[in-house]
Amino acid sequence: MSEQELLNELEHVILMGHINEEDEGLDGTMQGTPGTEELVKKALEEGIDPEKLLKTFGKAMEKVGEKFESGEFFLPDMMASGECVGNAMEIVEPKLAAGTSYEKGKFLIATVQGDLHDIGKNIVATMIKGAGYHVKDLGIDVPADNILEAIKEYEPNFVGLSALLTTTMTEMEQVVKRIREEGYSDIKIFIGGVPTSQEFADKIGADHHCKDAMEALNKLEKVRDAS
Amino acid sequence: MIISDAQQIKMLSSSEMDLIHEGTCRVLSQIGVKVTHEDIAELLVSKGAQRKGDRVLIPKNMVEKALADTAKTIQFDAPNPDYGFTVNASENQAKFGTGGQALYMVERTSEGWKEKLAGAHDLKQILALCDQLENVDFITRPVECDVPEDQMDVEKAKIFRDYSSKPMNLANLFKRDRLDEVLDIIGDPAYVSFIVCLVSSPLVMDTPSGDKLKAIVEKDLPVAISSCTQGGSTAPFSEVGELMQLNAEVLFGYVLANAIRPGAKVLYRGIPITSNLYSDGSPRWCQPESIRRVALATQLCRYYNIPCCATAGVSDEAEPSAQAISEKVLCWTYIIASGGHYINSALGMLNQVMSVSLDQYVIDDILLKIVKEKFKKNESKEVSHLAMDAMVEGLKLFGITVDEKIEEELRARIEHVEKSLEPYNEDNVSQQVDIIEKAVTQSGGSTVFMKASRVGLRKGYLYTGNRIDSPLDLTRVDERLEAVSIPE
Numbered sequence: 062m063s064e065q066e067l068l069n070e071l072e073h074v075i076l077m078g079h080i081n082e083e084d085e086g087l088d089g090t091m092q093g094t095p096g097t098e099e100l101v102k103k104a105l106e107e108g109i110d111p112e113k114l115l116k117t118f119g120k121a122m123e124k125v126g127e128k129f130e131s132g133e134f135f136l137p138d139m140m141a142s143g144e145c146v147g148n149a150m151e152i153v154e155p156k157l158a159a160g161t162s163y164e165k166g167k168f169l170i171a172t173v174q175g176d177l178h179d180i181g182k183n184i185v186a187t188m189i190k191g192a193g194y195h196v197k198d199l200g201i202d203v204p205a206d207n208i209l210e211a212i213k214e215y216e217p218n219f220v221g222l223s224a225l226l227t228t229t230m231t232e233m234e235q236v237v238k239r240i241r242e243e244g245y246s247d248i249k250i251f252i253g254g255v256p257t258s259q260e261f262a263d264k265i266g267a268d269h270h271c272k273d274a275m276e277a278l279n280k281l282e283k284v285r286d287a288s
Numbered sequence: 289m290i291i292s293d294a295q296q297i298k299m300l301s302s303s304e305m306d307l308i309h310e311g312t313c314r315v316l317s318q319i320g321v322k323v324t325h326e327d328i329a330e331l332l333v334s335k336g337a338q339r340k341g342d343r344v345l346i347p348k349n350m351v352e353k354a355l356a357d358t359a360k361t362i363q364f365d366a367p368n369p370d371y372g373f374t375v376n377a378s379e380n381q382a383k384f385g386t387g388g389q390a391l392y393m394v395e396r397t398s399e400g401w402k403e404k405l406a407g408a409h410d411l412k413q414i415l416a417l418c419d420q421l422e423n424v425d426f427i428t429r430p431v432e433c434d435v436p437e438d439q440m441d442v443e444k445a446k447i448f449r450d451y452s453s454k455p456m457n458l459a460n461l462f463k464r465d466r467l468d469e470v471l472d473i474i475g476d477p478a479y480v481s482f483i484v485c486l487v488s489s490p491l492v493m494d495t496p497s498g499d500k501l502k503a504i505v506e507k508d509l510p511v512a513i514s515s516c517t518q519g520g521s522t523a524p525f526s527e528v529g530e531l532m533q534l535n536a537e538v539l540f541g542y543v544l545a546n547a548i549r550p551g552a553k554v555l556y557r558g559i560p561i562t563s564n565l566y567s568d569g570s571p572r573w574c575q576p577e578s579i580r581r582v583a584l585a586t587q588l589c590r591y592y593n594i595p596c597c598a599t600a601g602v603s604d605e606a607e608p609s610a611q612a613i614s615e616k617v618l619c620w621t622y623i624i625a626s627g628g629h630y631i632n633s634a635l636g637m638l639n640q641v642m643s644v645s646l647d648q649y650v651i652d653d654i655l656l657k658i659v660k661e662k663f664k665k666n667e668s669k670e671v672s673h674l675a676m677d678a679m680v681e682g683l684k685l686f687g688i689t690v691d692e693k694i695e696e697e698l699r700a701r702i703e704h705v706e707k708s709l710e711p712y713n714e715d716n717v718s719q720q721v722d723i724i725e726k727a728v729t730q731s732g733g734s735t736v737f738m739k740a741s742r743v744g745l746r747k748g749y750l751y752t753g754n755r756i757d758s759p760l761d762l763t764r765v766d767e768r769l770e771a772v773s774i775p776e
Contacts, residue, residue, distance in 0.1 A: 078742070089743040135745055136565045137520070137738040144735065177488045180521045180569055180734045187735060228437060255570075255642065256391055273568035 064109055068117050071100045075121035076128075078141025080148060087138060097145040101152050111156045118146045122191060129275075136274075140184060143191025150193070165192070166285055169217035171199035171208055173232040178225035181253055184274040185221060192278055194219075205236045209243060217248060219281065222267070224254040233257070234265040241266055249284055251277060289624070289660045291380045292667045295674070297625040298587060299580070304712040305591045308531050311717040313348040315491075315536040319725050320345035322492040325499070328544065335547045351539050354546040355592050359553045362510045362595050364426060364630075365478035368453035373425065375555070375595045375629045382624050384656060385426035386418055386649070387599065387633025387641075389459060393431070394607050394638060394645035396762075401607035403643060407434030408443060410644075413774050414636065415451035417649055420772045421635070423656040428457040428483070428632045430644050441466040445473040451775075457512075457632065459483045464503040471507070481510035483557065483597075483632075486544070487537040489515065489522035490728050490737075501541070505548045512597035512630070513541030514557040518571050519581065521563040521734045525741030525749060526710055527581050529720030534560045535588060542594075555597035555630055558585035565738065565745055566752075573602040573640050574615035576704035576751040579622055583705065586626035598628030601652065602637045608648050610688050610758040612638065614698065616652060617682045620659050621675040622705055650768045655682045672702045687761025697754050704751045710744075 062070070074097050079086035081096040095103070104114055125142040128134035168189050172182050179201045190196040197215050199207060212220065220240065224233045237250055250267040262270035269284070271277035300308070320343040323329045329337075329344050338345045360377040373383055392403045393410045410431050418424040433443040440462045448456045456479050461467060471477045484501045488494050504511045515537035517523035519530040538558050545552035561578040563569045572578050582599065589596040600623035605612035623631060635652040636644040655678075662669075662678045679698050680690050688694075710716060723740050727733035741749075 078739070084739065085743075087742055088746075132566075135742075136567065136569055137742050137745065140735060140738050141742070144739075177492065177494065180518070180563070183734045184569055184738075275568075 064107070067100065067104055067107070067109065068113060071097065071104065071114070072117050072121045074100060075118065075142050075145045075149075076124055078138055078145060080141065080145050087141070097149050098152065101149045105153070105156055111153050114149070114153050118149060119193075122146055136184070140187050143187040145191070147187065147190035147196075150190070165194050166218040167197070167215060168194045168219045168221060168281070169197045169199065169208075169211055169215055170221035170223070171203040172201040172223045173229050173236055174202055174204045175232050176224050176226050176229040177201050178223070178254070181225070181274070182221070182223040185223075185253065185271070185277045188274045188278050189281065192282070194281070205232070205239050208236055209239055212240065212243075212245060212248070219249050219251060219284075221251045221253070221277070223252070224257060226256070230256055230261065237265045237267050251280065253277060289382050289663065291382065291624060291663050293380065294668050295625055295663060295671065296380060296627055297583070297622070297671045299584060299706065299708070300587065300712065302591075305588060307712055307714070307717060308528070308535065308588060309591075311528070311532040311721060312535040312539060313351055314717075314721050315532055315724060316346040316351060316540065317348060318345070318721070319343070319491060319728055321487060321537075321540050322728070325493065325495045328493070328498045328502075331547055332544065346540060346543055350543050354539070354542040355594065357546045357550045358542055358594055359551050360594065362553045362555065363478070364455035364481065364510065365476065366453060366455045367475075367479060371425070371454045373455070377593045377595050377629075379629075380627060382628055383425040383630050384423055384634040385428045385457065385630070385632045386414070386424065386430045386635050387428040387602075388430040388637055388644055390431050390637065390642055390644040392639070392643040394643045394648070396647055405434070406431035406644070408447060411444070411447050412451050413646065414644065414649065415447060416774050417646055417772055418635070419452055419454060421649060421653040423653045423660070424454065424635060426455040426457060426630070426632075427452050429459040430636060437462055441470050442473065445470040449474055455479060455481070457481045457483065461500045461504065464500050467503050467507065477507065477509060481512070483512045483514050484541070485514045485516070486541045487515055489517045489537060490533060490724060490733050491537060493540070498544070501545060502548055505545050505552045508549065508553065510553040510555065511545070512555040512557040512632075513538055513545065514559070516559040516561065519560065519562040520565045520741040521569050521737055523560065524720050524723050524737055525562070525565070525744045526716070526720055527560075527584065527749075528710060528712060528716050529723060530560045530581060531584055531588065532717070532720060533724050534558050534585060555595045556589040556592070557597040557599065558582070558589065559599045560585050562750060564750070565741055566750065571640050572604060572750070574604050574619050576618070576701045576753075577749060579619045580705045582619075583622045583626040586623055586628045590627035595630065596628050597630045597632060598623045598626070599633045600628065600631050601634045602641050604640055606639045606643065608638070608645060608651055608760060608762075610683060610686070610756045610760060612648070613651070613655060613682050613686060614679050614701075614756050617655055617659060617679045618675055618701055618705070620656065621662075621671060621678055624659070624663065625671040625674070646769065646774070647762065647765050650765045651686070653768075654685065654764060658682050658685070672706065675702055683756070685764070688756075688758045694756055697756060700753050701751065709747060709749055
């Protein structure tokens with residue numbers, strides 16, 4: 062297989078959301094065939110420039126976005142492709158030239174304390190990771206202290222907070238307050254979850270409200286470009 | 289209302305029900321439920337459960353003992369004795385109530401429908417209205433009070449005492465140490481019941497809910513044990529897989545409740561709906577595939593011969609509309625025919641449980657009457673025909689011209705509710721158990737369910753049809769609202 066053929070195949074498996082040999086891919090027939098992880102490793106073994114792999118990832122995700130917009134792809138397809146790229150990035154990163162990084166920025170995400178819902182958070186985390194951000198997912202039911210501790214250690218550019226219950230919206234407010242009180246005024250805070258709104262984001266001092274994962278990604282890209 | 293045996297629908301054979309039961313027992317005995325509440329874990333172990341790390345494995349004999357022990361009849365009394373009723377597991381009697389914990393009230397204004405945050409005043413208005421609506425048999429808390437959380441139970445109890453003469457389901461108990469105070473305010477514990485969402489999907493017991501269930505069951509109060517799975521995000525996208533997981537989560541509650549107090553007054557509340565995997569993953573409460581799944585859960589409950597708290601009529605529409613009418617009528621008809629006893633969230637609900645509306649309560653009261661009459665007057669008619677007739681009559685009553693295109697759409701929805709899209713066999717059960725196990729043992733379980741849903745999505749598991757979009761004539765609603773007394 063030539064270099065171009067390998068890159069084309071890599072783009073195809075990302076598009077099909079085929080993460081590795083163990084999963085079945087978009088059409089349910091790909092189990093046992095090389096997936097994204099295997100092809101990325103093969104490409105690196107064959108000496109393909111990691112920068113070319115990054116370009117392939119970007120090209121594939123652009124096509125995924127177009128297919129989602131046109132209705133050909135659905136949410137799980139985007140999620141699977143996002144996971145392909147997220148996993149591939151982790152394999153490629155150590156091979157990048159010293160001083161370079163694929164990262165568009167660091168994004169820390171959590172569902173606030175008292176809330177056990179993880180659907181929205183997971184979708185956002187996967188999509189953002191697939192778009193080239195380094196994502197640290199603290200999980201669900203995360204106390205404010207743990208979020209502050211992780212901010213100190215991880216130094217994110219962006220923080221995403223999720224709450225699905227009215228009762229945990231107040232906890233979200235406390236977390237935002239604590240982040241600002243600790244002096245992290247540069248961190249852009251994104252909030253999401255069914256009961257939240259831009260009005261609520263404004264009220265508690267968060268920067269952006271996102272109604273779904275696509276909006277989160279779009280707003281994040283705009284904020285990043287602007288900065 | 290009472291339906292005839294001929295009107296009761298069974299979409300699965302008894303061998304298919306047996307298969308779901310056996311699969312459920314595999315989920316509970318092999319995967320189990322994550323329990324971090326030490327006292328509850330120890331109680332379950334003392335009754336025969338096993339611990340595997342932080343998970344408690346429930347053997348089949350414990351499940352079947354709980355099903356045998358649990359109460360088969362539950363009495364719901366009311367301040368006005370005429371409104372009291374008994375739920376008997378073996379009878380085809382359906383009672384209807386409100387539901388919710390909605391965040392918003394949707395109100396009609398000169399500029400159209402407007403949404404506002406709901407609070408104590410809205411609770412008073414809804415209770416006063418529903419006390420006067422003839423097809424509301426009981427009240428489940430529709431919205432919470434806008435007071436601090438530690439005062440929520442007490443404030444809610446006072447409003448129920450002052451504005452309702454029907455059986456009272458207070459739904460969520462916020463603080464278990466306020467339970468005695470709540471019962472004192474209401475005046476008679478026999479009027480009161482609750483709902484507990486004991487297990488968060490997939491298969492994780494919520495510790496505070498465990499304590500609340502204990503407090504409620506120790507007082508011998510009726511409680512609906514609720515699980516609302518979303519196929520494709522918190523449970524398998526496959527209806528076989530989702531039914532097994534949901535059933536395991538609810539039956540875990542039966543095991544615990546009956547370990548606390550044998551003969552516990554528990555209702556089975558299983559709401560297996562789907563996630564909108566076409567776009568943002570939001571829940572699809574009243575779409576045909578969700579109606580089918582909730583109907584199957586209701587039939588599963590009747591297979592066990594235990595009291596059934598079904599949920600029917602939560603529209604996905606943001607405001608009263610022709611589409612909402614068609615969704616609600618179809619849903620009620622199939623849940624009634626499936627044998628739901630105590631059907632909550634039946635009136636007033638919009639926007640995927642996020643909103644309620646006074647107008648919608650009145651609309652639903654009128655529509656429910658139509659559905660009841662269809663069952664009463666056509667004792668031998670098939671459910672599909674009853675649903676079609678009721679939807680057409682309901683739409684016409686609110687000024688919608690039902691043309692061939694709309695009829696075709698309604699028929700397509702009925703067909704989707706009744707049609708099985710996947711095999712009920714051992715292979716599928718095993719495959720689904722594997723998916724559930726993978727999801728609960730890995731972080732980000734929802735991504736496991738989502739990725740496994742791609743083939744099902746392309747097989748048409750989610751209904752895709754046309755929205756019925758036509759303006760409503762609300763003259764009847766105005767007349768009803770003018771005739772009732774509601775606090776300003």
